[in-house]
Amino acid sequence: MSLLEVTNLHATVGAQDQQKAILKGLNISVNPGEVHAIMGPNGSGKSTLANVLSGRPGYTVTDGSMILANTNLADMEPHERAQLGLFLAFQYPVEIPGVSNMEFLKASVDSLARARGEEQPNTAAFIKKVRILAASVDLDPQFLKRGVNEGFSGGEKKRNEIMQLLLLEPKLAILDETDSGLDIDALQVVAEGVNRYKNSNNGVVLITHYQRLLDYIIPDFVHVLADGKIIQSGDKSLALELEDKGYAWLT
Amino acid sequence: MADLSLPQAVTLPNYFSQDRLALPAQILNGEDMPSALTAALNSTLHRERWKYSKTAPVLEGLIRTMNLPTIIGGEQAGVQISQAPEQNVRFSFDLSQAPEAFARLCYAQEALFIHIEQTLKSPLEIHHAGSTVPILISLGTNAEATLLEHFAGNLQPQNTLWISLAERSHLKHSRNSLEAAELHWQYLCVDIGKNADYLLNNHAAGAGLRRQDIHIRLSGQGANAELISAAVISGKLALDQQITLEHLVANGKSKQVVHNIVADGGKCTFNGRIHIHEGANGTDATLANKNLGLGKNATINTKPELEIYTDDVTCAHGATIGQLSDQELFYLSSRGISPEAAQALLSEGFLRQCTQGPLAEAALPILINAIKQEHDA
Numbered sequence A: 001m002s003l004l005e006v007t008n009l010h011a012t013v014g015a016q017d018q019q020k021a022i023l024k025g026l027n028i029s030v031n032p033g034e035v036h037a038i039m040g041p042n043g044s045g046k047s048t049l050a051n052v053l054s055g056r057p058g059y060t061v062t063d064g065s066m067i068l069a070n071t072n073l074a075d076m077e078p079h080e081r082a083q084l085g086l087f088l089a090f091q092y093p094v095e096i097p098g099v100s101n102m103e104f105l106k107a108s109v110d111s112l113a114r115a116r117g118e119e120q121p122n123t124a125a126f127i128k129k130v131r132i133l134a135a136s137v138d139l140d141p142q143f144l145k146r147g148v149n150e151g152f153s154g155g156e157k158k159r160n161e162i163m164q165l166l167l168l169e170p171k172l173a174i175l176d177e178t179d180s181g182l183d184i185d186a187l188q189v190v191a192e193g194v195n196r197y198k199n200s201n202n203g204v205v206l207i208t209h210y211q212r213l214l215d216y217i218i219p220d221f222v223h224v225l226a227d228g229k230i231i232q233s234g235d236k237s238l239a240l241e242l243e244d245k246g247y248a249w250l251t
Numbered sequence B: 001m002a003d004l005s006l007p008q009a010v011t012l013p014n015y016f017s018q019d020r021l022a023l024p025a026q027i028l029n030g031e032d033m034p035s036a037l038t039a040a041l042n043s044t045l046h047r048e049r050w051k052y053s054k055t056a057p058v059l060e061g062l063i064r065t066m067n068l069p070t071i072i073g074g075e076q077a078g079v080q081i082s083q084a085p086e087q088n089v090r091f092s093f094d095l096s097q098a099p100e101a102f103a104r105l106c107y108a109q110e111a112l113f114i115h116i117e118q119t120l121k122s123p124l125e126i127h128h129a130g131s132t133v134p135i136l137i138s139l140g141t142n143a144e145a146t147l148l149e150h151f152a153g154n155l156q157p158q159n160t161l162w163i164s165l166a167e168r169s170h171l172k173h174s175r176n177s178l179e180a181a182e183l184h185w186q187y188l189c190v191d192i193g194k195n196a197d198y199l200l201n202n203h204a205a206g207a208g209l210r211r212q213d214i215h216i217r218l219s220g221q222g223a224n225a226e227l228i229s230a231a232v233i234s235g236k237l238a239l240d241q242q243i244t245l246e247h248l249v250a251n252g253k254s255k256q257v258v259h260n261i262v263a264d265g266g267k268c269t270f271n272g273r274i275h276i277h278e279g280a281n282g283t284d285a286t287l288a289n290k291n292l293g294l295g296k297n298a299t300i301n302t303k304p305e306l307e308i309y310t311d312d313v314t315c316a317h318g319a320t321i322g323q324l325s326d327q328e329l330f331y332l333s334s335r336g337i338s339p340e341a342a343q344a345l346l347s348e349g350f351l352r353q354c355t356q357g358p359l360a361e362a363a364l365p366i367l368i369n370a371i372k373q374e375h376d377a
């Protein structure tokens, strides 16, 4: 049984009267334990796929289906999808001044626990856990007191996303260019975080432009997304081929 | 519009005749007080400042009985409380800015003079219950103090405070105006001397009408003023903040950040005027007023005004009216947080950015609750 099953997905972006078709019949199937890399030219619809899956307002699904853990995502609110086990590491993480990172993480963990009928973690233990996770992605505990992503550097924002991934332990993680803008050390920290998260029950969708990341996180499949569709799929060697030849030969 | 007038004839309190306090410039220049006050009351400037609040009820209240506030920390070394001013303390009374405040000082006849000669160990705390006698606080050279003010009184309280900061003195002023009232008028005038520092942490909830007049004068070179304010106005309540900040001389620095949440049915007026006088070179003045409208029928009037008569200034001045950011809401919901909880977190975050200082901890839960009540209703 696959973890994520996206079939013939069509989606548009924009207000009612000026909708623009972006996803044009996209198929992807992720089984538990698998890592899927999605590559593709700028503007091909990679972030759109991530946004549509996570339920970001502003997008309309016009055809096809998205099933996560046997549940149809179409009619679910973004927070319900997260509660079901979907996680999106943002290409551009949002800054939220005034709301501390720690407070935000607690609200998130509490919401997920409540939705799943689990007990909310005890505050002291929670704080300890978060501090350890922060340190494990090279984020100083001071970052936990600051506003969410407020004034964080590009790399710090990305590491903060990985820290959340490790804390929330979703069923499916979509990482939208989490490797972009990272220095070499940070890239390894992020990759190590993703590998630590990965297990035989969860799945990872990695959106990336660089095959370098795939040296650290070995994908089971590599897909090429162009003009709203997966036009080619293969194993890790496809990424190397793309690095070599670009996308032109496929489109 | 009918002309405004004061409820009674005004006579100067005795302490002016003792020659210890400088009279308002208008009087020194030979104008007679009744006509100076009447002219000021009916000036365009004044009408503009009272555009969104009725003046008459406040004027009628000027002659209402006043009581003494409760003062904590008044016995400590460095504090003198008396009925007459210290020698050599300069308060600024500007009839054209606030004729009603000066009139109230006159009607009261008595006032509370608090002089802080040296750095205080503990904060000076003033608890106002209802209309209190005018208070005039002065800090001596190099003195440092923390002033905490709490306001209560559910009818039509009026509170007037003048502050004068001598060279290199520092005052951290926090005030919580959070209790219900029919009509609460607060007047505050601060005169900041050379290289002196003034910080105001202002926290306010709505009332039938809560009117906050704040006049800050940077009158000594290198003076520094900071005003950080957070308010929540909900459920048919109103807040009217009128802030005038004057840079009178060179190298002053001022920063104002005012965050107001206006929820269903609330009404909020913010008028922030920065006046940079001729010769105030090297002034650095910023003002940011952000208003967050929640729910339906929130009324927000905001008017940042800038008058600059010097070229050599750095000035940033802005007002925004908005709703919670969709991006921020989505980020929170993508982590499993429900829309209601996300809204609460974000609006609390908006407040928290301007809830600081020693009274913040007391203010924040009350302000947060004021938002919540509206949403539960």
Ligand SMILES: Nc1ncnc2c1ncn2[C@@H]1O[C@H](COP(=O)(O)OP(=O)(O)OP(=O)(O)O)[C@@H](O)[C@H]1O
Pocket: A013, A014, A020, A022, A040, A041, A042, A043, A044, A045, A046, A047, A048, A049, A058
């Ligand atoms: N709100 C919007 N209104 C109009 N067009 C939009 C909107 N959002 C996205 N698009 C367009 O949709 C297309 C796909 O964008 P998307 O962000 O999914 O690309 P991407 O594959 O993630 O690109 P990149 O590699 O640059 O991140 C682009 O042409 C983009 O301009």
Ligand SMILES: [Mg+2]
Pocket: A046, A047, A048, A091, A176, A177
């Ligand atoms: Mg993208």
